[in-house]
Amino acid sequence: MAQKNGETRSGRITIREVAEDAGVSVAAVSKVLRDAYGVSDALRAKVRASMDKLGYRPLAAARGMRGQTYTIGLVLPDIRNPFFADIMVGVNNALERTQYRSMIGISQGSAQGELAIVEAMIDRQMDGIILIGSTEDRANLDVIAAKKPLVTIGHHDPEADHFDTVNNNDQQGGLLAVRHLVAAGYNNIAMISLRSGTSTILAERELGYRRGMVEAGLGNQINIQQIPQTLREVQIAARRLLQGPNRPDAIFCWTDFIALEVISVATELGLRIPEDIGMVGYDNTMFCDFAQNSLSSIDQSGELLGLQATRLLIERIKGRTEAEHFVVPPRLVVRRSTSRQKSA
Structure with missing residues (x-):
């Protein structure tokens, strides 16, 4: 019986098989997966081509054990408001050329619901979180930011030091x-x-x-x-x-x-x-x-808000600690x- 693309007898393509197909070392594939400094465009393209050919998908749990899952959490207060779709377009555009993928939670405008979703995202080792329309105060947001890189959209706090904000004026x-x-x-x-x-x-x-x-x-x-x-x-x-x-x-x-x-x-x-x-x-x-x-x-400019928030979050994931507060002029x-x- 023929096997499905992306599967071996054990059920998944391994990093070793990707390395063999690409004609590179396992260490080289690992560097591409980690987006490590110094990886050439040619090596990255070769490894990515083999991943696509074989249907390789990194195991999120295993990547989490190594310190990064390449997933970011987005918490929305409401899925019915069409403006949030504009933000999502910006987020997806920002993630298009990265290894990161977004996961969405809906709080239904509830502070308790928002906190429960954030805690679940932290438990699942997501690399960072974007809160949209949060009603949390700075003290609670600082607690979240101490655990995971955090960016808020639609929360004015230009004096915040531990998380970034992206807003319209x-x-x-x-x-x-x-x-x-x-x-x-x-x-x-x-x-x-x-x-x-x-x-x-x-x-x-x-x-x-x-x-x-x-x-x-x-x-x-x-x-x-x-x-x-x-x-x-x-x-x-x-x-x-x-x-x-x-x-x-x-x-x-x-x-x-x-x-x-x-x-x-x-x-x-x-x-x-x-x-x-x-x-x-x-x-x-x-x-x-x-x-x-x-x-x-x-x-x-909902798309721009999403784009900038994602940019700032990835920068924080990569180590930036100084807070940035981005403001879009309205028209x-x-x-x-x-x-x-x-x-x-």
Whole structure:
């Protein structure tokens, strides 16, 4: 009976068989696997070609015993938000020419769930961890960073010394949203935010919204609605806001995922966008471009965030200890949802 590619009688291709096929020593193959310093491109290409030909896959457990598994853990708060897919594209692009592979955990926005996933990743000897949208404080993040190289995306802490941060300038993003709405002729502008007392990105976006309102002379109309991120709660809050006695003429939502649901509720209530209600989201995900949405949004370059976070994590795995804090400037992408012009 023919054997499957990548298997021997014992079930796996060995490093010795790769060496024999490539015509090099076992030590040379080991150096390629470890991405050791001084390995020539020619040797690396020869060994990689033999690995591909034979279907060789390093045993993760064995590599872990030698000190490295070439796996990194990504912890996401929610799999439904399309913005996280943009981050994943950046992560995968950064890993494309490396030996590293990513493993994903979903915390469901729970601090306990996040910690349980992180501990499981540490137990499985992953080489480093990227936390996306973490609500942990610095003390808890320092504990994680003492065990594994750590990078956070969506957590503002520029004074952190033991882990890296990668962020959008969220305060500037909130400010851009309000400035644009005011320039488009809206003056009763509300913000829908997430109910989370420890999220630094929400605090920054809310601060940007407040700054924009005060700057426009609308400080007495500041209206921030903090709601849980569940479909039912979003719908209830949107209906309450849009059917209330002081209905806003524009809404800035903390993420596109929420803004698209608010658009749906407004349409169901017979309100026209942008004539009756202007709408700005955050993230500039692919769904903003769909004709039925045409949602103006703050672009925070999710792919770039993922790319930079992965770069920083691999640098930390390789020994860098000095903290880096990377910030991406936001930009506003204007679409039909805010196309109402200022009256003369």
